[in-house]
Amino acid sequence: MAVAGAGGVGLAPRAHAAAPAASLPALSSPADRNYWRAVQRLFMLDKKVLFMNVGTVGSPPEEVVATVDRVHREVAIGAKSGYSDFADVRAVLAGGYGCDPDEVVVTHNTSDGMSKVLAGLGLREGDEILTTNHEHAGGNAPMAMARDRYGVVIKRVEVPVGNDQRAEDYVALFRAAITSRTKVMLFSAPTYKTGTMLPIAMLAKLAQEHGLTTLVDGAHIPGMMAYNFHELGVDFLAGSAAKWQCGPGGTGVLYIRNKVLSQYNPNPLPEFWPMISSSYPAEGGLPPRSSGSKESYDIAKYLQSVGNGSIAVMAGVKNVCEVWDRIGRGRIQDYVLGLSSHLKDLIVERWGVQSLYSPKDDPRLVCALTSFNPFRDVNDVLDAKKSAAFVARLKDEYGIVIRNSNFPVIGSSAEHVPVRVSTHLFHQSEDVDRVVDAMWELSGKMA
Template sequence: METNALQTRWPDGDEGKWRELAKAFHFEPGLIYLNSGSEGSLPLEMQSILTQAMRHWASSPSQAFFDDVNLNSKQLANRSRMAKFVGADPADLVLTDNTTMGLAMVLLGLPNKGPCEIITTQQDHFSMYSPLSILAERQGVKIIEVSLPIPAKSSEDIVQIFRKAITPNTRAICFSHINYAVGLRMPVREICNLARERNILSLVDGAHALGMLDLNLRELGPDFYAASGHKWLNGPPGTGILYIRDAETNPWGLQPIVSERAMDVGNGLTIADALQARANLNGPAFYTLARTAEFFEGIGKSTIERRILQLSAEVEREAVAHWGQGSVFSPSHQAEDGALCCGLTAFVPSRNYALAYDATRMQQIAQRLVNEFGLWVLCTATPGPDGGRGPQINALRVSTHIYNFPDQIGRLFAVLQDIA
């Protein structure tokens, strides 16, 4: 297998090395990109790999589809590469189009067994709510939405919220590893342990964790984990993973709702293999995703996580210096429980914190940042910690990645000081 050109270890504090690494990516001149939480940037080397794989597919279609080890429809090689990256058994991994597909595969593939309640949060993503709404409408499943504190300060408090919501009819706990709106990094291991103790299924939306955090899914212990390849891992669009714990035995009886081999599950075919059997897949994109994961491994997953957190801590420091701690809705890096922090930082650019309830004004600020100053951040909205009774909280969400730098963060806040 080829070796990535930048496959080396990068010192955490060497800005020169990080500047050199950033050359692996290309952005439009003048653009300061602080929105990897929506879409990452495929490295230049990976663009070449994707192009070469597409050309091979076009020049020898049937050979690529049936026989090519990297491109064929079973995707065993790329599933193995991605499993290594996330700390999973290859037999437990399915390559998907995105997180949305993975969540739907699980929630809509579970057999209905009598009275059923599913716990989720009021701060989850629409990709979770959509299949849950179908279950509620078609099967009468009761959806319990718990409210999380903003900003959250304690892992144990979060676990206790879920513990209190459990009833004898609770069948599943579904939540995001990282809250997309305010950047709360959930205590996944503790919540999954709680679920397992009560014989409750755990499903995690890992859209923002893959590529941001040093993942080990075996250690985290979810029953199911869906993630996207196009965000923090900077893979091609239309790529993702679904982890199924103990796929060979399929303990939750998951049925393959998207498959050409559903009838063969249990007859020599595992649930993971059945969900992978979706006819003609985008083999070139999946191969490029796996190569991008190897690129990240070459830098060092823990090194990447530390760098991302260092930069997000800088965003928090700037926001607090300008507008006070109350302006920040993400967990604080200065808090006793720093494990709740991640690479997403959400804040309101004002000491008038009521600005967070003015969606129009916050969206206008985000639009001015990109249109006039080339600073791309996202305006997010989420129910407040009052159980959704009040108006939504709107915030500017900054994503800090390995191609970002402290001076870019400084530029963002200098502009916000003038326009907000």
């Protein structure tokens, strides 16, 4: 069956003559090259460069660019205003992410979502946030503000790196660090440093046992992983819509648990204020949060309606989620994880398993970000300048874009600075072979 017609999902209206025909052939097998090449053609990414840094930013399909362009023009021509709670957009997102429209907000990005959650929680002096030493500034900055403003205490578990970990190890680390003052567990899944997918549902269970609020920095989850947000059992998850989800720049997805579904998380909803809102009632406040399986009010609406929004950008977010749903989020996850697994196998063949900072063998910990030490002399991974030169030369000499990242490693006095490769929908296994060959050759030149 043609995927474009699956489940009665229709094609988005053609914006103008330049819009691509976004139909896809039938998929004959999960690795059907013909099908995945057609998916690749949905994107307008420059083919002269092999772009493998989706963890920083994605690239919207041509259909989505056309939608944003068309709606921008309609807005200009009609002088349309965007005072809206964008319920239609949130309904599409909710379907794709396994939650309800009252639980999902289109934000500006992950950092915006993290900030809104940390500012909206009822944190007080002495409350502890339990987090990791591999967090991004998108979480670190609002945590630091909560510390400096309210006297909140930030405690960090040191996360191990590489392939020797099991999901249970991360749970044990967090469990050992919980105290009677812990109020919030905040962690990235995956971490952007090593591409380790911390086991969200297992950590959420742990948090539930201790009555803690969970906030996941899930910058890389939308568009990469086919998670059902309800099933994760977390209170909040902030992600990007412009990385793996390939939506317009400046967009993010924020999930807010807004009802008590006891099979996933029986705990009461935490105190939470929609801090940035222009629809919060002038008098009377909001009703108490729900204690049952039906929401008592639409919390997402309050966070979504903030002054005049961009109708065009919101149309683009909606459209890209429709494209993802049309292909199938489970199918996308399998494809991108399949490419990263192929990449890790090749890295292990050439550099050995010890070169990996990402996990490989526990399926609960893997994602489509792969981080490893590309240097023939393993100690060169401590050399930030050499790592930067490696990334720059891979671009200049091989036309391949990746990135590096620096982070503490248990037992090392200096930070490690390995490289990170993202595998996504617009890649084929040949691209993975190519980046591995190029990195192997370059590491030989730089030895």
